[in-house]
Amino acid sequence: MAATELKLFDFSKEPIRVLHFTWIAFFLTFYVWFNMAPLATTMLDSIDWLTKSHIKVLMICNVALTIPARIVVGAMIDKYGPRRVFSGLMVVMGIPAIFFAFGNSFIQLMVARLILGSIGAGFVIGIKMVANWFPAKMVGRAEGLYAGWGNFGSAAAAGSLPFFTIHLMDKWLGFGDDSWRWTLFLNALICMIYGMVYWFLVKDNPPGKKQIMAKKTEPMMVTSYKDLIQYILWSFPLVGAMGVLAWKIQTVQIVTDGLSHNLYSENVLYLIYGVLALLYVGHVIKTLQVNLPYLKAGVPEKDKYSWGSVAALNSTYFANFGAELAVVSMLPMFFESVFAPLMNDAGEKIMTAEMAGLVAGSFAFVNLVARPLGGLLSDMMSSRKRTMLIYMIGIAIGFFGMAMIGKYDAVVEGEQTIVPMFDGMWWLVVSVIITIGCSFFVQGAEGATFAVIPMVNKKMTGQIAGMAGAYGNVGAVIYLVIFSLVDAKTFFYIVAAGAALSFIFCWLMLEEPKGSHGEDEDDEFEN
Known part of the structure; x- marks a missing residue:
């Protein structure tokens, strides 16, 4: 097999087998992570005390701990290797998934969902595994396929879990009102079993390739005082986003015994702020303790890297993956409300809730193709930095185009209404094309981002991937x-x-990775 080819179904090659086993693991973590939303209405019908306000809180809890989890897991990968961490995460996270499935109080559901949010860190583990098994000239497309196909787990959960609940658990097995519980239990059980199987299916590295493990799970090592300042500054938004989530949860009103109230008081919120501040101060102190002696001793030339590249990639994932998560959540309502005046010949609305859902689904569905394409183009083009810049400016143009879908109309009851920029069915078609085109750039940029990350510093791929991944969640929150x-x-x-700001930042800060197209390596893909 030529070193520039990626034959996806040549299972005689161990790297191909590892790629498939790993994207399936990622797929299952996302399948479990997003298993609540498709069954939310079923849960409301089944549990008499559960309200829509409770569901809102649980939705926020589902992403609250993903940010710190990706940082911690990223450090663990570099110390223990991706095989151990991925297997461990899938098995351990099955426990809160089961507790959630059989939760009989709101506190149990909330705590289980908070802990279960950590399973979203599974994504960064596979980034390291795939980077270990593929040469630089192929890592972009391999990472893109891993992320694009694995990320489809969320869409698969939305499409399949209601079907399993209604037809398998209820009609066939007769679990009745508890059918959704047994669906989630089966969901968790499969994840745990695959976590155990994954341990035996893969190895951390190809034969003969030794991975240098970190001695401790500690803050990222930097190679200049300027980079040290950057690292400390860029760590703050990770804690800040947690504070924003805490504030958002506190403002949600829930109803208990007919009385509406906040989930917790402002005093508790201030206590959370204090804890987060202490965590940040502790992180800064630990970072200085680890890095200052290292910098004073002098950093070997071969170990130097630009932390500005890490910062640039944090910004790109904030602007692409963060935007994707936010836009997918609001897109159905946007299309349904903007195109509400559009009627067919029978006087019926064309943009129904189902149609709006399909349009929003198309934004996520192109992930199967767009993200691998981003990695492929990063491999094929002579400059990974140029590929990244093209994608980021494409995102800016794409979202500007989506802003042009509608125009301002009257203010109704204090709310600004938006109507189609032009009348007629043709503009709806154009609007959908604009949306899908924007999605191609958004998700292609995600693939291009993680095509660069393994090249920045191979010893710390886990930590760099973890921080960039966390910034994607920060972007979604903001x-x-x-x-x-x-x-x-x-x-x-x-x-x-x-x-656009990320484009400028990348232009100024992102450095073209050395040997990013395999100029300095032998053909490793013949294993």
Whole structure:
């Protein structure tokens, strides 16, 4: 097999087998992570005390701990290797998934969901595993396929879990109102079993390739005082986003015994802020303790790398994956409300809730193709930096185009309404094309981002991937909060501006990785 080819179904090659086993592991973690939303209405019908306010809190809890989990797991990968960490994560996270499935109080559901949010860190583990098994000239497309296919687990959960609940657990097995519980139990059990099987299916490295493990799970090592300052500054938004989530959860009103109240008091919120501040201070102290002696002793030339590249990739994942998570959550409502005036000949609405859901689904569905394409183009083009820049400016243009889908109309009951920019069915078709085109750039940029990450510093791929992955979740938190404060048209302008700022930052800070197309390595793919 030529070193530039990637024959996806040549299972005689161990790297191909590892790629498939690993994207399936990632797929299952996302399948479990997003298993609540498709069954939310079923849960409301089944549990008499559960309310929509409770569901809102549980949705926020589902992503709350993903940010720190990706940082911690990233450090663990570099110390223990991806095989151990991935297997361990899948087995351990099956426990809160089962507790959630059979939860009989809101506290049990909330605590289980908080812990279960850590399973979202599974993504960064596979990034390291795939990087270990593929040469630099192929790592972009391999990472893109891993991420694109694995990420489809969330869509698969949305499409299959209601079917399993209704037809398998209820009609066939007769579990009745508890059918959703047994669906989630089966979901968790499969994840745990595959976690155990994965341990025996893969190895951390190809034969003859030794991985240098970190001695401790500690803060990232930097190679200059300037980079040390950057690292400390870029660590703050990770804690800040947790504070924003804590504030958002506190403002949600839940109903208990007919009385509406906040989930917890402002005093508890201030206590959480204090804990987060202490965690950040502790992180800064530990970072200085680890890095100052290292910098004073002098960093060997061969170990130097630019932390500016890490910062640039943090910004790209904030602007692409963060935007994707936020936009997918608001897109159905946007299309349904903007195109509400559009009627067919029978006087019926064309943009129904089902149609709006399909349009929103198309934004996520192209992930199967767009993300691998981003990695492939990063491999094929002569400059990975140029590929990244093209994608980021494409995102900015794409979201600017989505802002042009509608125009401002009257203010009704204090809310700004938006109507189609042009009348007629043709504009709906054009709007869907704009949306899908924007999605190709968004998800292609995600593939291009993780085509570069393994090249920055191979000893710390886990930590770099963990931090960039966490910034994707930070982006989602910030963009969703912004969306709660502005209208949809303004929101798209802001997301476009975020991508444009990331483009400028990458232009200034991202360095072309050395040997990023395998110039300095032998053909490793013949294992």
